[in-house]
Amino acid sequence: MKSMKKVISSVFLCALMAVMGIFSLTASADVSDVKIDCKDAKTASTWGKSLSIAKDKFDVARITDKTQIVVTFEYKDKKQAENVTSSPIGLALQCYNNPDNALADDKGAVWAEVTPTTYDENSAIFYYQDLVKAYTSKDFSTVDYLHVIAPSNVAIKCKSLTITDCNDKAPETTTTTEAPKDESVSETTAETTAATTTVATTVSAAEKSDSSSSPIFLIVGIIAGVAIAVIVIVVIMNKKSSEAFDVSTGKFVDKKNLFDENKDEDKK
Numbered sequence: 001m002k003s004m005k006k007v008i009s010s011v012f013l014c015a016l017m018a019v020m021g022i023f024s025l026t027a028s029a030d031v032s033d034v035k036i037d038c039k040d041a042k043t044a045s046t047w048g049k050s051l052s053i054a055k056d057k058f059d060v061a062r063i064t065d066k067t068q069i070v071v072t073f074e075y076k077d078k079k080q081a082e083n084v085t086s087s088p089i090g091l092a093l094q095c096y097n098n099p100d101n102a103l104a105d106d107k108g109a110v111w112a113e114v115t116p117t118t119y120d121e122n123s124a125i126f127y128y129q130d131l132v133k134a135y136t137s138k139d140f141s142t143v144d145y146l147h148v149i150a151p152s153n154v155a156i157k158c159k160s161l162t163i164t165d166c167n168d169k170a171p172e173t174t175t176t177t178e179a180p181k182d183e184s185v186s187e188t189t190a191e192t193t194a195a196t197t198t199v200a201t202t203v204s205a206a207e208k209s210d211s212s213s214s215p216i217f218l219i220v221g222i223i224a225g226v227a228i229a230v231i232v233i234v235v236i237m238n239k240k241s242s243e244a245f246d247v248s249t250g251k252f253v254d255k256k257n258l259f260d261e262n263k264d265e266d267k268k
Helices: 002-028 078-083 128-135 183-241 255-267
Strands: 031-036 048-054 068-075 090-095 110-114 123-127 145-150 156-167 243-246 251-254
Touching: 048 156, 068 078, 090 128, 110 128, 123 128, 145 156
Parallel strands: none
Antiparallel strands: 031 156, 048 145, 068 123, 068 156, 090 110, 090 145, 243 251
């Protein structure tokens, strides 16, 4: 009986580990770290740019609420490091056209400077919350450039930049264009747009359903397989526990039959 419990416990433990592994793979499948090439970085100071990353090189909209931007840097003059009282390095989010942003100027342009929460002599960490606070929004789809800047007269140069926990793709955005003045054309355009939107939404929902249901079916299959295995083991163990080895025949026989035979012999 004890051996049966051990077998069942081992099977359940393996099943639990398998399910946890699947959940872990599912959760991390579309998230990864991104290392930015810093070979074009230059020495900068007094609000200058050490490195500029265009949207086609890295889309800031890919970041998640777990993202950290880790920057390492060096000083042009190491003696300047002794007099640093605030972070000698920062980030800036630049957008050419986002009039709805609270920081937008009269042309709709935005320049949002980001101060790191954590920094030391040669590195700084910028958290997702730091970027949201600086940009006054969680929607980074309008950001055209991510800059590494020197927000003081201390001359620095970006050495490396890693952006953690990024989505593989930026979320899709909907662009709006001005409708033609002609009413008939306007109605046709509106109908076409509505139809296109409906189809796109349906396809997107189907893709999400397929991608989310696949691991679920896999997990259900594993659990079902484990359940069947446990049932088979229980049946086998119960069968074994109801049998005994008959020395005279050299075979396993039902304990009840063996008991009846012994009882008959005693009567004789």
